[in-house]
Amino acid sequence: MIGLDLLLRAFDRCVSVLSASSKIDDVGPQVSMHVTKCFTVATRFQLCRDKLVEMPQLSQDIARILHFKVILSGRGYWEHLS
Numbered sequence: 001m002i003g004l005d006l007l008l009r010a011f012d013r014c015v016s017v018l019s020a021s022s023k024i025d026d027v028g029p030q031v032s033m034h035v036t037k038c039f040t041v042a043t044r045f046q047l048c049r050d051k052l053v054e055m056p057q058l059s060q061d062i063a064r065i066l067h068f069k070v071i072l073s074g075r076g077y078w079e080h081l082s
Helices: 003-016 027-042 046-053 056-065 069-081
Strands: none
Touching: 003 027, 003 046, 003 056, 027 046, 027 056
């Protein structure tokens, strides 16, 4: 198992505990935001992109976090991703 696989496992666990009552300072949203940034950086490398494409759970988890305002607000966190 490589690093991206392990990162996806952690991401999946955190995304699964997100709810409408999650707060930005809770562990789940924090880890979800940081892991998303790691995946974003990984997309800058072709071998990582090839691996990410093989992870169907990743797109499902990303779609799930888009439902939560706490993740989307992120106190300016997402502006650093571009």
